[in-house]
Amino acid sequence: xxxxxxxxxxxxxxxxxxxxxxxxxxxxxxxxxxxxxxxxxxxxxxxxxxxxxxxxxxxxxxxxxxxxxxxxxxxxxxxxxxxxxxxxxxxxxxxxxxxxxxxxxxxxxxxxxxxxxxxxxxxxxxxxxxxxxxxxxxxxxxxxxxxxxxxxxxxxxxxxxxxxxxxxxxxxxxxxxxxxxxxxxxxxxxxxxxxxxxxxxxxxxxxxxxxxxxxxxxxxxxxxxxxxxxxxxxxxxxxxxxxxxxxxxxxxxxxxxxxxxxxxxxxxxxxxxxxxxxxxxxxxxxxxxxxxxxxxxxxxxxxxxxxxxxxxxxxxxxxxxxxxxxxxxxxxxxxxxxxxxxxxxxxxxxxxxxxxxxxxxxxxxxxxxxxxxxxxxxxxxxxxxxxxxxxxxxxxxxxxxxxxxxxxxxxxxxxxxxxxxxxxxxxxxxxxxxxxxxxxxxxxxxxxxxxxxxxxxxxxxxxxxxxxxxxxxxxxxxxxxxxxxxxxxxxxxxxxxxxxxxxxxxxxxxxxxxxxxxxxxxxxxxxxxxxxxxxxxxxxxxxxxxxxxxxxxxxxxxxxxxxxxxxxxxxxxxxxxxxxxxxxxxxxxxxxxxxxxxxxxxxxxxxxx
Numbered sequence: 356x357x358x359x360x361x362x363x364x365x366x367x368x369x370x371x372x373x374x375x376x377x378x379x380x381x382x383x384x385x386x387x388x389x390x391x392x393x394x395x396x397x398x399x400x401x402x403x404x405x406x407x408x409x410x411x412x413x414x415x416x417x418x419x420x421x422x423x424x425x426x427x428x429x430x431x432x433x434x435x436x437x438x439x440x441x442x443x444x445x446x447x448x449x450x451x452x453x454x455x456x457x458x459x460x461x462x463x464x465x466x467x468x469x470x471x472x473x474x475x476x477x478x479x480x481x482x483x484x485x486x487x488x489x490x491x492x493x494x495x496x497x498x499x500x501x502x503x504x505x506x507x508x509x510x511x512x513x514x515x516x517x518x519x520x521x522x523x524x525x526x527x528x529x530x531x532x533x534x535x536x537x538x539x540x541x542x543x544x545x546x547x548x549x550x551x552x553x554x555x556x557x558x559x560x561x562x563x564x565x566x567x568x569x570x571x572x573x574x575x576x577x578x579x580x581x582x583x584x585x586x587x588x589x590x591x592x593x594x595x596x597x598x599x600x601x602x603x604x605x606x607x608x609x610x611x612x613x614x615x616x617x618x619x620x621x622x623x624x625x626x627x628x629x630x631x632x633x634x635x636x637x638x639x640x641x642x643x644x645x646x647x648x649x650x651x652x653x654x655x656x657x658x659x660x661x662x663x664x665x666x667x668x669x670x671x672x673x674x675x676x677x678x679x680x681x682x683x684x685x686x687x688x689x690x691x692x693x694x695x696x697x698x699x700x701x702x703x704x705x706x707x708x709x710x711x712x713x714x715x716x717x718x719x720x721x722x723x724x725x726x727x728x729x730x731x732x733x734x735x736x737x738x739x740x741x742x743x744x745x746x747x748x749x750x751x752x753x754x755x756x757x758x759x760x761x762x763x764x765x766x767x768x769x770x771x772x773x774x775x776x777x778x779x780x781x782x783x784x785x786x787x788x789x790x791x792x793x794x795x796x797x798x799x800x801x802x803x804x805x806x807x808x809x810x811x812x813x814x815x816x817x818x819x820x821x822x823x824x825x826x827x828x829x830x831x832x833x834x835x836x837x838x839x840x841x842x843x844x845x846x847x848x849x850x851x852x853x854x855x856x857x858x859x860x861x862x863x864x865x866x867x868x869x870x871x872x873x874x875x876x877x878x879x880x881x882x883x884x885x886x887x888x889x890x891x892x893x894x895x896x897x898x899x900x901x902x903x904x905x906x907x908x909x910x911x912x913x914x915x916x917x918x919x920x921x922x923x924x925x926x927x928x929x930x931x932x933x934x935x936x937x938x939x940x941x942x943x944x945x946x947x948x949x950x951x952x953x954x955x956x957x958x959x960x961x962x963x964x
Contacts, residue, residue: 366391366393366398366710366734366737366738367734367737367738368391368398368399368734369737370730370733370734370736370737371389371391371399371730371733371734372401374726374729374730374733375387375389375401375403375726375730376403378725378726378729379403379404382588383716383718383721383722384404384571384699384716384717384718384721385404385405385407385408385571385590385717385718386402386403386404386405386406386407386412386413386568386716386717387402387403387404387413387714387715387716387717387721387723387726388400388401388402388406388413388414388415388417388419388568388610388611388714388715389401389402389611389712389713389714389715389726389730390415390611390612390614390615390712390713391710391711391712391730391734392615392618392619392622392704392709392710392711392712392713393708393709393710393711394709395619395622395623395709396615396619397415397611397612397615400414400415400611400612400615401414401415402414402417406567406568406569406717407567407568407569408569408571408590408592413568413715413717414611415610415611415612415615416554416566416610416611416612417566417567417568417610417611417715418554418556418562418566418567418568418608418609418610419568419570419608419609419610419698419700419715419716419717420559420570420595420605420607420608420693420695420697420698420700421605421607421608421609421614421693421698421700421715422488422605422693422694422695422698422699422700423520423604423605423691423692423693423694423695424607424609424614424691424692424693424700424701424702425523425602425603425604425605425606425607425693426523426603426604426605426676426677426691427617427646427676427677427691428542428546428547428607428617428676429523429526429527429530429538429542429603429604429676430474430526430646430674430675430676430677431546431638431642431643431646431675431676432530432538432541432542432545432546433470433474433526433529433530433675434638434642434645434646434675435545435546435637435638435642436530436533436534437642438638438639438642441533441534442470442529442533443470444469444470444471444474445469445470445471446469446470447467447468447469448467448468448469448470448473448525448529449467449468451470451528451529451532451533452502452525452528452529452532454499454502454503455468455502455525457502457503457505458502458505458506459505460479460508460511460512461479461508461510461511462511464511465479465511465512465513466511466512466513467512468512470526470529471650472512472513472522473519473522473523473525473526473529474526474650474675474676475516475650475651475673475674475675476516476517476518476519476522476651476673477510477512477513477514477515477516477517477651478512478513478519478522479508479509479510479511479512479513479514479515479517480506480507480508480509480517480519480521480522481507481508481509481517481519482509482517482518482519483519483520483521484518484520484694485696486520487519487520487521487524487601487604487605488520488605488694488695488696489596489696490524490599490600490601491596491597491598491599491601491602491605491606492596492597492598492599492601493599493600493601494599494600495599495600497600498524498528498599498600498601502525506521516651516653516673520601520604520605521601521604522604523603523604523605523676524600524601524602524603524604526603527600527601527602527603527604528600530542530603538602538603539557539598539602539606543556543557545637546637546638549636549637550616550617550620550636550637551616552609552613552616552617553613554566554608554609554610554612554613555607555608555609555610555613555614556607556608556609557598557602557606557607557608558597558598558608559595559608561608562608566610567608568698568715568717569592569697569717570592570593570595570695570696570697570698570717570718570719571590571591571592571593571697571717571718571719572590572591572593572696572697572718572719573588573589573590573591573718573719574588574589574590574591575588575589590718592697593696593697593719595697596696605693605695609715610715611713611715614702614713614715615711615713617702618702618704618711618713619709619711620636620638620643621643621646621647621677621689621704621706622704622705622706622709622710622711623636623640623643623709624640624641624643624644624647624706625644625706625707625709627640627641627644645674645675646674646675646676646677647674647677647679647687647689647706648672648674648679649670649671649672649673649674649679649681650672650673650674650675651672651673652670652671652672653671653672653673654671655668655669655670655671656668656669656670656671656680657669667682667732668683669681669682669683669688674689676691677689677690677691678690678691678692684735684941685705685732685735686705686707687705687706687707688703688704688705688731689703689704689705689706690702690703690704690724690727690728692723692724692727693723694719694720694721695719695720696719697717697718697719698715698716698717698718698719698721699716699718699719699720699721699722699723699724700713700714700715700716700721700723701713701714701723701724701726701727701728702714702727703724703727703728703730703731704731705731705735708735708738710731710734710735710738711731712727712730712731712734713727714726714727714730758828758829758848758854759828761848761853761854762825762828762829762830762831762846762848762854763831765784765831765846765848765854765856766823766831766833766844766846768780768784769784769844769846769856769859770815770816770817770833770835770844771815772784772802773802773806773815773835773842773844773861774806774812774815776799776802776803778795781795781799784855784856785855785856785857785859786849786851786855786856786857788857789856789857789858789859798859798861801861802861805842805861805863806837806842808839808840808863808865809837809838809839809840809841809842809863809864809865810837810838810839811837811838812835812836812837812838815835816835817833817834817835818833818834818835818836818841820836820922821833821834821922827847829847829848829850829854830845830846830847830848831845831846831847832844832845839865839866840863840864840865840866840923840928841863841864841923842861842862842863842864843860843861843862843863843864844859844860844861844862845858845859845860846858846859846860862925864923864924864925864926864928865923865926865927865928865929866923866928867923867926867928867929867932867934868928868929868932870894870929871928871929871932871947871949872920874893874894874947874956875920875932875934875936875945875947876919876920877892877893878893878908878945878947878959878961879918879919879920879936879945881893881908882908882911882912882915882916882917882918882936882939882961883908883909883911883912883913883916883917884908884909884912889905889908890904890905893956894955894956895955895956896949896950896952896953896955896956896957897950897953897955898950898957899950899955899956899957899958899959904959907959907960907961908959908961910961911936911943911945911961914939914940914941914943914961914963915936915939915940915941915942915943915963916939916940917938917939918936918937918938918939918942918943919936919937919938920934920935920936920945921934921935921936921937921938922934922935923935924944926946929949930948930949930951931946931947931948931949932946932947933945933946933947934946934947935964936961941963941964942963942964943961943962943963943964944961944962944963944964945959945960945961946958946959946960946961946962947959948960
């Protein structure tokens, strides 16, 4: 195992080793290599098992077939040609591949098959694993005859996503036609060589034998040769398919070290900024960001790790040769897997932090994506500064620093207004709709009342226990802390230049009464308890739904585990108060409502934050 010693780029990596060992011990492949990318560098790499049966452990320079991860290289090449004016994404494919003119979609009102629909898997073609894998070495003339013979469609083009290897093989023909160069030659010259990806090639014989991982498939052992201690499975080597017309969908071989450069190129595209370096990445940053956008939405992915833990729900979309997910905790994640006879691969990264992982394995359709997902999730959880703070919005990638600076200046000015109202400052700060939505004298009176009720405040600075959050460079939320409570402030700026404040929301949140705070601490203490006396000591009103309270406590324990009260988020302080609970797996929001007649708790509600 190798790691960088640069403290600026090395995150907490302690979770990586155990996850890799557990994955390899499950015996899903003879060997694997892995790497972690941070700060644009390969900061950790290693391997387990053997690159070939009886051989050495794979490392960062061992070369595996990466299968469908190739699609990201094909898509990048299409964008490179688009940027040079040699094609347009909405061009019809038939303009580059003459045989495509004879293709007949299922309805006569269908949109034409375009380069964009092939990139996004929306051309209406059926999923073709594993048929497409076995056509890797199909000669170009045979591919032309295949197209001329017609294709079957599952959808009218442009109406649905369905993963298609054939579609990316067609993109290889488009690339060759638009550039006048053979596909692999162009990818190598325009992408691989400039990036220093010298181990990334299209044929096995281009790899030194001592660095090439051999691919295997699992077969049942001969019953007569089994012993009581032997496994019932043996590994059988899978011969390498050669280069052919389907190479654009899955033909590349590569190493962890080379793929770290590829991943770093995508993470380096964020945030948007001035100054594209001369001699840098061959594909401009805007196009690399374009690849990582969800161009077609897919059904949300729901993953359960245990009935005692909350599900991970992620929205999913397909970009250009990349899968784009949005996680409620971590924000945007980008990835692509590869599955092929003899191999399985996965690359995954978190654009906001630059953290990424690569897993390459040498068995047929090895579940490398499972390990890759576990690794990146664990890295983000262990490095909270890299991911999204619980309950906060992900840091935006602004179009320019000007809006961010304007919002920060507006936040300071609004804080000054709350400290001591100034009509001249308000006139310069607010758009005309602010007074129309609620007259400024009423706003001033409301703010001054809150400051009097919840103060004294002392220096009005953002509450250090609450992060300043934003959902957009033009929006901002922060808290101010006083002796008797807090004030939550939210602003949103106009699209004018210079921008003005169009929304101002000021909400007072009194401190919880000692009785409400004690009740909240009791609820937090009993999360997940299953004993019959779990409600004992809780000041529940006679009309409270006790079975529902027990269900809430059990469910809250499954979501969060052991938690503590860490703040008041809303309410009047005495009869209806919402608390934040933290310290467990996930933060929770706890709302307590008092029964008007008895002053005991009538309702307990727990929800994830």
